[in-house]
Amino acid sequence: MPADLAVIGLGPLGLPLAQAAVAAGIPTVGYRTGPEAGSLSPAELRRMLSGGFRTATNPADLGRVRTAVICAPTPRDADGRLDLSQVEAAARTLAEHLRPHTTVILESAVYPGATEEFLLPLLEETSGLRAGRDFHLAHSPSRVDPGSRAFTPANTPKVIGGLTPACTESAAAFYGRLTDKVVRARGLREAETVQLLETNFRHVNIALVNEMAVLCHDLGVDLWDVVRCAETKPFGFEAFRPGPGVGGHSVPLDHAGRPGSTLRMVELAQQVNNRMPRYVVQRAAALLNEHGKSARGARVLLLGVTYKADLADEQGAPAREIAIRLMELGAAVSYHDPHVPSWSVLDRPVPRADSLYEAAADADLTILLQQHRTYDLQGLSVKAQLLLDTRGATPTGAAHRL
Template sequence: MAANDAVVDSTYAPLGVQEHDGSKLVVMGQGYVGLPLAVRAVDVGFDVVGFDVDKNKISGLVAGLSHVDDVDDSAITAMLETGRYLPSESAAHLIDFDIAVITVPTPLRDGSPDVSYIVEAVDLLGAFLKPGALVVLESTTYPGTTEEIVCRGLEAASGLRAGHDFGVGYSPERIDPGNAHWDFTSTPKVVAGIDEASTRAVAAFYGRLVDTVVPAAGTKEAEFAKLLENTFRHVNIALMNELAVSAGGIGVDIWNVIDVAKTKPFGFMPFYPGPGVGGHCLPIDPSYLSWQTERLLGRKIRFIELANDVNHEMPSHVVERLQAGLNRQVKPVNGSRILVLGVAYKKNIQDTRESPAIPLVEQLLELGAEVVVHDPVVASFEFDDQVSRVELSSEELAAADAVVLVTDHDSFDYQMIAAEADYVLDTRRRFADGDYGANIESI
């Protein structure tokens, strides 16, 4: 009997669409990934426990407050009103779950993956695991995590057997905060299981939540696919950053180069330079792949290491460009007032994790600049105790020796900035084409 036949014949029953209408779903982690998942699951009829170890997040959710950009407070209130959403920090609420999805953080610690949050979540779930249940990992991680950590951890905590008594799968999240075109439902979802029955169960579950599910050959392939997607962007952005520095040095406008190159209808895809990369997907996730390759094969992935270096150097490049811009006005950075516009890692969101604004502000402060920040979207910024927050006004623009656009939020009044600022360094090529000239330049 083939391995898969053994699973299909086992007591573990695939969790089909019909069997699980209104079944109990636990979402471990109510952050940027877990909260939108909970919203959608409540929408389609699941009873959802939104479990998180962060007491503040849970008390906010209980009070109907969202801490995630793409989820409005009204969506939380609507979920609570159905009576099918329970935000909780109490492990007792995990009891009797049918499906659990793990969406906990996977940061890097000293260059190595920190999977301790996954281990903790698995330990908690394992204590409540029942035969027939399905556990799916969504956190971004190195290929092999689902088998090594989720399966083995659940087995150890429950005494049950993965693929025999319960199903396990992996489904990477592709959420793109601030993207108005592709949302949770319309973005195709890659799904995988540790065996055929698990794959069917994972596909059936996500088939209720999204328009299109795409089965991968196995959990390692699905884990790798997520890292491929992020590495692809990371490397291509690094290439554009490297070319931007080179083009600037030889007097060529890289943005114009990309604009004409992208008219090629095949074999080219535009990526753009910027002040560096932020969030989790680019600065952190590709390193998981490089780490795992080094662990198993004794060598890192060179493209990823190089992309890390290039993207990491961009804030310093922006500082050098600012220095040069001020120099032309016969001003040193030391003592100059520099207005930083936008500190989120991308536009229209409040997330500052790994934002290039952090090393940029740090370096400007070290050089003695008087840094002021305007970001109406970000509630709290790492340097709030060292830099003043200011309004975006004619007076503030006129008072600044240099303005640097780090994050191009749509709400900024670009016409006013162009009209009032003495000197603007635009790291996002956001101004109207005619604005670039004496007082506005792009990287």
């Protein structure tokens, strides 16, 4: 069966899109742009294959579809800016086989203006076709909530912005097959800036509540109770909760790709959030001292080393920096995570606890970094000699909270 859709990039953005498309009955071909972190369970892969999904190794397959969506990752480069090299490679590969009347959509996180200024010339120069006349070009910010059971592609509105009104409508017609609601932006830059705002909104608010966590600890105030009470306000407030650091694939962007366009508040938020792993280690060392123990030689068990609960993805998780800093203090670090069978830090394997309760009882300090569903926090709080809860997930009074 010929594919109707090509998803270019099978990482954390592309795989959920491909799954949603197959579930909607759209024959889909996936094309890898490099070593990508997305993963499927055997059951999910069987469902996708039976629904018409296949992985392409021949780039010519990209020229046989009506819609091509670029989902290549855009990590930070050495200067802290978005690295668009995988988007460029994907665009050049697609452009070599691009046919007239194809709809090309970029879902990768980019700075405002990148679709028109960066992607468009690559597609036109290689293909010899003209965007807006020979093929449609649009941007749709990815809205993936990995592992969420409440928010799926079907019930999450998709924002669309096209180079021309016809481009917008063509992209909207495609996404209308996947989701209950399509929201049309005025153009490409507005659609690109939606993701900029959404991502930065999350990071700024997490930074605020992280600073509040440090302040409340110093004041002897229970922040978790403060948040519980504050979120009863029906207007003007959205609850965020502190944690040991911010991970994931969606990174804050404190500039818009141009000199002089720095967002000072986002820049400060990054600094605050980046300090949290260090603060966790400071709290850990202080707790050990309060109980007559030194960090040097202490047995420290880390619970949950992924960036999000109930996922195996470690991208940007604060656990790695926390482990490094503990090791620098001379602590003997071990870990437990039901989703991570092996874990290395600084190219050294970290011992994995097989029996969770025995490991917690044996450790001088247990630090809850990620609240996986399988963790019995009440039982852990009883077994652990000393428990630092960075997620506020344990029963009140059962552990020391961040």
